Amino acid sequence: MTVSTPPVENLDDDLRSLVDGVLEGDQLSLSRLISRIENDAPGYRDAVKVLHEHTTGTRTIGITGQPGAGKSTLVDKLVDALRERGLTVGVIAVDPSSPYSGGSVLGDRVRQTSRNEDPDVFFRSMSARGHVGGLAAATFDVVHAMDAYGKDVILVETVGAGQNEVEIVRAADTVCVVALPGAGDDVQANKAGILEIADVFAVNKADYDGAKRTAQELQQMIRIGRDLERSDAGDPADDPDTWVPSVELTVATTGDGIADLVEAFDDHYAFLRESGELEETRSRRFEQEVRTHLQNELEDLGDAMVAAHRDLFADDVDPYTASEELVDPFRRAVEGHLEDG
Ligand SMILES: Nc1nc2c(ncn2[C@@H]2O[C@H](COP(=O)(O)OP(=O)(O)OP(=O)(O)O)[C@@H](O)[C@H]2O)c(=O)[nH]1
Ligand SMILES: [Mg+2]
Structure with a gap:
């Protein structure tokens, strides 16, 4: 695959100074650049590429x-806890609900202000934007911006609602699912595949009744899931390469x-590093990001194709045939590539 050189030349003066600022650790530049990302501002992609x-x-x-x-x-x-260790932290609170309904975003803005004292914590809340997949793409971009800025750890908070949110959170190295006492039934129903994505469960509000029982139920479910996997693999031995x-x-x-x-987070991270899973996690994340961007591109492309090929839809062509004809050149290119490779 040919990859063009990072288009630093494409950046206008404004974006270039923001990128320089981010790399020098200037918080205001980071904040401004994130706004460019959030608002789909012209040229922000080139900035992220750089x-x-x-x-x-x-x-x-x-x-x-x-x-x-x-x-x-x-x-x-x-x-x-992370600051006590001397680590610098970035926090991204993702609110997938409409920008106008979010009470939590309002609360988050207050948190942000109360945190302003500490220059080593950078807090940002992000709401859903117009187009599908946009929030996931923007969140990934903000993670990269905070990374380039030099944060030691990045926390991404998101409501475990739909598929897009699951995509965002599963791109993290470690996924913590916060459950509530008595949530056993919900978890049993495995809403949005929550069991599969959790590396660590926090049964929060443990000051309420039933927290211990919920923790036991979760542990039992984890055991059952593990036994099923083992019998599938036909290997009764404990596998050190599997995280429990x-x-x-x-x-x-x-x-x-x-x-x-x-x-528990540290244990999981140590497991990732020692087992070699970290690399796998990172390449999964990369692929997830490419998929997210592709989905966005293809949606735009699809709209353009439908507009450009209205003549195909004349007379008695059925919708399947019309879409198959449009997508056929792409399919053949992909298949050809697979055969060559
Ligand atoms: N009793 C008790 N209350 C808690 C605990 N943790 C959080 N709360 C309260 O629960 C409420 C919701 O807490 P948040 O931290 O805003 O929950 P959240 O999951 O971020 O909520 P959203 O972002 O809106 O999904 C707040 O009033 C908290 O003070 C806990 O361990 N025990
Ligand atoms: Mg919240």
């Missing part, structure tokens, strides 16, 4: 779970259990 050269693959942790599970409160406590999700009890409001949760 930044890509300066990314190091910062450790990312995704936090997901149902609305009100305590994700933001938990993230705040995690930030404190851990389950931690937390009270985000008081900070109880946070130290154990951070330790």
Whole structure:
């Protein structure tokens, strides 16, 4: 595949100074550049391409779970714990609901302000934009911008609602699913494939009744899932290359259990590095990003093709035939490439 050189020449003066600012660790530049990303501002892609050269693959942790599970409160406590270790932290709170309905974004803006004291924490909340897939793409871009800026750890909080949100969070190195006491039935139904994506479960609001039982139920489900996998593989031996999700009890409001949760994240990260899974995780993330961008491109392309080929739709052509004819040259190119390769 031919890849053109990063188009630093394409950047206008404004974007170039923002990119330089980000690379020099200037917070205002980072903030402004993220706004360009969020607003689909002309040229932002070139800026992200240039930044890509300066990314190091910062450790990312995704936090997901149902609305009100305590994700933001938990993230705040995690930030404190990471800061105590001297790590710099970026936080991205993704709100997939409409920009106008989000009470949580409003709350998040307040958090952002209260955090302004500490220059080593950068907080950003992001809402859904107009076009499908846009939020996922923008979130990935912001992760890269924070990476190039030099953050040590990036936390991504998102409500575990639809497929797009799952895509965002599963791109993280470590995925933490925040569950609530008594949420066993929900988890059993495996909403949005939550069991599969969790590396660590936090049963939050453990000050309420039933937290221990929920943790036990989760552990049982993890065991069953594991036994099924093993019998599928026909290998009864314990496989050290398989991560067994851990389950931690937390009270985000008081900070109880946070130290154990951070330790569970560290264990998982150590597992990723030692098993070689980290590389796999990163290449999955890369592919996920390419897929997200492709989906966006193809949607635009599809609209343009329909507009350009209206004549195909005349008379008695059925919709399947029309779309197959349009997509046929692409299919053949892909198949040809697969055969050549
Ligand atoms: N009792 C108790 N309340 C908690 C705990 N954690 C969070 N809360 C409260 O639960 C409410 C929701 O917390 P958030 O942190 O905003 O939850 P969230 O998951 O970020 O919510 P969304 O972003 O809107 O999905 C707040 O009133 C918190 O104070 C906990 O461990 N125990
Ligand atoms: Mg929140």
